[in-house]
Structure formats: structure tokens, C-alpha cells
Amino acid sequence: MEAGFVPLNGRPFYVRRWGDPSLPKLLLLHGFPEFGGAWGDLAHRLAANYHCIAPDQRGFGQSWAPPEVSDYTTSALVGDMATLVGNEALTVVGHDWGAAVAYGLAMFQPQLVERLIIMNGVHPVPFQRALATGGAQTSASQYIHFLRSDDAEEKLAADGFAKLLSLFSAHMDMSWLAGETRVAYLREWARDGRLRGMLNWYRASPLRVALPGVPLTDIPQFRVEKLQVHCPHLLIWGKDDTALLPEATHGLEDFAADLTRIEIQGADHWLHHQKPREVAQAIHGWVTARS
Template identity: 25%
Template sequence: MEMQTQWVDTTDQQRLCVRTYGQPTQPALVLVHGYPDHQMVWEPVIHYLTQNYFIVTYDVRGAGESSIPKKISDYRLARLSQDLEEVVNKVLPNRAFHLAAHDWGSIQSWESVTDFRFKGRILSYSTLSGPCLDHAAFWMREQFQQNRTKFLKQMSKSWYIAVFQLPWVAPLAWNFFNPQRWAKIVEQLEKRDDLPLNPYIVKDGKYGVNLYRANFLPRLAQPRQRFAICPVQAIVLQNDKFVGPDLIDEVSKWVDDFSRVELAANHWAILSQPEQVAQLIDHFIQKKSAVID
């Protein structure tokens, strides 16, 4: 695939590595990666989309080739949303775009998808394995009161979030990983042995922990009412070991135009089932573009 690399300097002195694929004349699609990944995790999906879209990806702050902020507060959702805005303002000036995101890329993208500043700019949003933290907090409160079984089931999937709050422990633990060791873990989860390596896994894991530390406790303690400003598709991964499908039940309360599709896949479906993920994203975009036209 033909790829172009450029850099975006943010207003808080960070440097983001941005890559584009395809022809600029095609509809724009921005893909945001999760944790502990960097933008190249989307390459298997991009392979199936470049004929129809001009694709933009970027390493979020602290990941891949992008710079590493010094303060935990530099990873707050509002700042991450501003990163997205600064990337598209440079790469897609005065253009609307479609958005798809996975895991923490999805969590942080909800901040933009529920921000009126992006009204008319984000045309559609496909989310995989990354709920809005505010929506998740409302869901957890309701389940704690009405359905403790569902609540405890999701808590058992999210044990690692508590570990990530411990000073030094999680960052130090990533020093014991390398690309090959991490690949074996993902391969076991996805039941495939031909998945690409992540050469930045130590950096992606060590510094990405700050995403959790900067956002989880504030949002779960004081959730905000966040309504989507565009159509949203939730691609629910039925076998996800980290994000329970039940969390998606809350989304329809906050999205006027909501679609839900299911895929028999684990958490890293973008690696193990890229063609199916690409088809779902493409179908949703085409469907919503036809309505707009």
C-alpha cells in the first residue's frame, strides 16, 4: 500500500506521527488505535479499504513514534480530542470525515463524537471494544442497583484497570515484554499464529497506562451526559475478553442514530478478522452516506 508520513505539532508541544493511505479525492476515514498498540495495528484493515477511502491514522501521544508527555494530566480526554482535531485540521483541512476506532482509540474518540465542535465534521462513527467512559459509568451504577450479576461479570473483565492505577507497577511490568512475547499473548487470544509484531510494545504499554490514570477515576466518579453528534455503529465482539457486550446496551440512550452489529471475534478483531471489520465499517459508511445524499 502506498503510504505517506507526516508530523503534527500540537499546541501543547507534543509531536504526533501521522500516516495517510489512498487517494485524497476519496471520502476521508480516520482510524484511531487502542492500547497497547500504535497506528500500524490498523494495516490489515486498511488493506481492504484503500480503494474507497483516503485513510488517516496517527500514533496517539505516548505511542508508536509520537512523543511522550511528561504529565499524567496530558492524557486527559479533552486533550486527546484536541489531538484529533489538530490532526484533521492539518491533514483534512475544511473536510468532513468518517471515524472508526478500537479499544482506547474508541474510548477517547467518544469525547469528540459527543462534542458539538465536531457537529457536521464527523460524518459517522464505528466503535469497537471501547465504550464512552461516561456512558459506562451510568451503566455500572444502574447494574449495581438492579443486576449485580451483570455488574460483577464486567468487573471481572476489567481487573487490569485497577492494577494500572498502582504507581510504578504497570509501567515496570512492561519492561519484561518484547514484541515476540506480546505476539504470543495476542495470538493465543485470537487463535491465529500469523499476526504482525508490535516493535513498540514496551513504549506503547508503559506510557499508555497514563490513559487509564488520567481518565478512569474522574469519569467513573462524575459521569457527564454525553450525546452523540453523528450516526454511531457499535461493532460488538462477542468473545471479547476485556469489554463485555452488555456495556453496549447503554449506547442507544445517548445516540439518536444507532446501529449494532455483532462479530464472532475476540478483542483484536482488527488483526484476526480484518476483512470482516473493514466490510462492517464500509457498509455503515455507505449506508449513512446514501442517507446524506
């Protein structure tokens, strides 16, 4: 693994790379509350066949972390990664919030995305619809209200990030977050301004979350034709996820005509940590078939 800072639009971003640069490229986009190093176990299994590129995204890890919520719009986050990609189309892999950026690239910078792979992440329209129903996904996503609150940083950081660790692991297998891995996460969360930057992704998002049993009735109509994924799309899903439920992907085929779904047994939201071998096999098998 090689790592270092790359200037993107004049701002420093920290990027990790695995594999020979001459190999086909995979852009790996992490979610909350992770950083580019979260891809290590998976990237090691893919590096024989791919050049894996894993940035710390804006607000995370060692990358630029502006304090203002207005600096975390989807267009800004997508713009960071579009600049990193340059002019050569590649395969984009996104997990959790990284999926939002990956979908943004595929929808609004389609010339940069040859293939799209999402791992327990959601397209904005099916997700917003699920959040608005007042049903199971609404209940599972109530934590978003807390993460958007003004005092969320202070509460999450207290007692050695006890509440963030608790939120991170709610009802899911976190046995992988131990030893040196745990130390690395605590180090990244403790960097100056990073916890605020991470939470600003939630604060800047236009997604609206209903209250349980109280559906939102004024969600706008979405222009389906403007939010299409035209490249081949793979959705890899850890079946035991309690944060993102299957209903959050209902109707995805309306936005991705060339969609393949693969389920990973015995995994939840953190499937790339729990089942890196199975996830790597799914990625390589699908990419090879679509090459």
C-alpha cells in the first residue's frame, strides 16, 4: 500500500493505493464513520487484479475538513472525486455515504464511471421514499435526527467516543473493530475538526426523515429520467444490515436498467470487514463478466 496527499482543487486529500497502477482501476469510496484505510482487507484481496484507489473523503481522516455545512453539498462531494478520477473512466465502488457520491458520479459524471458497484448503500430516490413512509426504514434511520443536532459532536466524542462506538455497532457484528483497527479509528475520529466534518454530510443532505408512524406527504416528485445509472451496476448486500433495510432499495431497477444484485450471507452493514473474501470474489467475478 502506498499513501500520500493529493491536491484536489487546491485542497489536500489523503489517498491510499494498492496494486500496480497499470491494472484496471477501482475507486473505493468509504462511508460514515470510516476513512480510506477501511478498505484495507478488501483491497489486499483485489490488488492482484486491480489498482485500488481509496481516498479519505472530504471531512474524514487526513483530508480537508472545512467546518461549514455548506461545504458538504452533494455537488461538492462529487466534484472532489471527479477531480481525483480525471479523464479516465473506471469502476467506482461505494459503501454507505460513499454510495451517495458513487451514485452522484454515475448519474452526473457518467463519462467517468465504467461500472458502478454499491455495497449496502442506497440510491437517493428509493431511500427518500423509504424514509418518508413512517415504516421500518424510517424507524431504523431515526439516528439521523441526532447526528444533525448542534451538540452531536460533543456527545459522540465524550468518554473516548463511547457513543459513536455504540452507534457504530448497534445490533451488528463489530468483532472486527478491535486491536490496531480500533486504535486507527479512534485516531482518525480525534483529528481536529474531523468529527464535525463527518457529521456535516448528514446536515447538508436534503434527505428528509419522517417520524415513526407519521408519513411525510409532501415529498416532491423526482425526475426519474435525470437520476439514471446507465452503466452496468452491481449491488452487493449484507443481509443482516439493521441500518439500511431491503426496502431502501425497492424500485432501484427503475433507475438502473442493467442491475445485478448479490447477497452476502452472514454479513451486515460492515460486510467489507466481515466477509472481505466473499465481497472480493463478488466484485472480481462481476467485473470480469462485464469486461
